[in-house]
Amino acid sequence: MKSWWIIIVALFFAGWAHAAKGLQPYLLLDETRGNSGEILTELKGGLEGEGFVVLGSYEPAEDPRRKVLTFTHPKLLEVLSGLRETTGYFSVWRMALTVSETGTEISLQNPEYWGNAYLQDEYPIAESTFKELLSRLLDAFSSGSSNIAFGSSQEFSAEDLREYHYMFSMPYFEDQVELGEFESHDQALETIEKNLRNSDNCIKVFRQTIGNRETVLYGIGLKGDTGEGHFLPIIDIAEHKHTAFLPYELLVKGNKVYMLHGRFRIAVSFPDLTMMTFGKIMSTPGDIEALMASLTAN
Numbered sequence: 001m002k003s004w005w006i007i008i009v010a011l012f013f014a015g016w017a018h019a020a021k022g023l024q025p026y027l028l029l030d031e032t033r034g035n036s037g038e039i040l041t042e043l044k045g046g047l048e049g050e051g052f053v054v055l056g057s058y059e060p061a062e063d064p065r066r067k068v069l070t071f072t073h074p075k076l077l078e079v080l081s082g083l084r085e086t087t088g089y090f091s092v093w094r095m096a097l098t099v100s101e102t103g104t105e106i107s108l109q110n111p112e113y114w115g116n117a118y119l120q121d122e123y124p125i126a127e128s129t130f131k132e133l134l135s136r137l138l139d140a141f142s143s144g145s146s147n148i149a150f151g152s153s154q155e156f157s158a159e160d161l162r163e164y165h166y167m168f169s170m171p172y173f174e175d176q177v178e179l180g181e182f183e184s185h186d187q188a189l190e191t192i193e194k195n196l197r198n199s200d201n202c203i204k205v206f207r208q209t210i211g212n213r214e215t216v217l218y219g220i221g222l223k224g225d226t227g228e229g230h231f232l233p234i235i236d237i238a239e240h241k242h243t244a245f246l247p248y249e250l251l252v253k254g255n256k257v258y259m260l261h262g263r264f265r266i267a268v269s270f271p272d273l274t275m276m277t278f279g280k281i282m283s284t285p286g287d288i289e290a291l292m293a294s295l296t297a298n
Contacts, residue, residue, distance in 0.1 A: 023161065024149035025110055025152060026107050026150050026242060026244055028148040030105075030106045030142065031103045033103045034104065036104050047071050050140050052071045055207075055219075056070050058205045058247065062223065064099075066097070067097040075132070078211075083125060086251070086253075088217050089251055090111075090114055092208050092219060093108070097243075098243045100241075106141060107150075121162060123158065151269075151271070164264075166267035166278075173260065173264060176259065177260070179250070179289075179296045191296060191298060195295045199294065200224065201227060202221070202223070202292070203220070205247045215254075216252040217250070218249065221247045231287075234280050235273060262285025266284065
């Protein structure tokens with residue numbers, strides 16, 4: 001039985017081999033036509049039919065041409081609950097709809113790319129679960145004719161991603177930003193929820209608890225003059241859009257609240273960004289931090 005499972009997984013991944021030799025951030029599952037709202041509803045039903053739990057959806061940058069659907073799976077949460085708390089950053093996966101002149105692209109975060117970047121040396125422990133879940137997604141949603149892995153011209157290996165940073169002196173995954181410390185885990189959650197209710201610029205896309213420990217991941221949509229509407233049109237300029245890199249994550253670990261450093265999070269999502277383009281969003285990592293920090297203010 002095990003040998004057959006390996007063969008099935010290998011066949012699924014073989015369809016993506018032509019796109020690039022290395023790992024890519026995103027997978028283009030299909031390109032279709034029709035109302036994006038109706039397509040989103042169909043995707044939700046398809047995910048639930050495969051055993052996934054749909055958590056929330058939203059329109060990044062308040063752009064009706066973009067939609068992100070967030071979801072998780074009991075098997076994903078189970079395997080991550082036994083790993084480092086920071087693996088919780090990838091406890092929720094994203095699927096995106098992006099309307100273009102030729103149709104609507106359905107894309108997915110590539111679990112192998114993001115898994116290695118976020119789980120690092122613990123990825124091999126979760127690898128079989130990730131590949132099983134990905135095979136379900138490909139079976140349910142991939143058209144077969146649109147099997148394109150995209151997002152970078154670079155050929156990343158698993159080892160590259162586990163030690164990824166954009167360039168010398170730029171932050172790594174582990175260089176998280178601490179946004180707040182509270183007397184208790186419950187107080188941290190209560191403060192975040194209160195501030196989300198009162199915020200004009202931050203919206204809750206999802207909230208997910210990982211295992212039985214005090215680890216909670218939030219997905220936060222960023223509005224306002226310094227939010228997604230400002231930086232997304234500047235950096236997401238390739239043919240196939242990186243819509244599925246949003247929303248931004250907020251991780252509550254015990255009584256402390258963290259986010260990934262903007263200069264890491266943006267770079268790993270857009271590894272081909274030039275220094276010139278990065279210069280155009282020089283203030284964005286700090287702007288994101290300020291927006292996220294507003295959720296931990298007492």
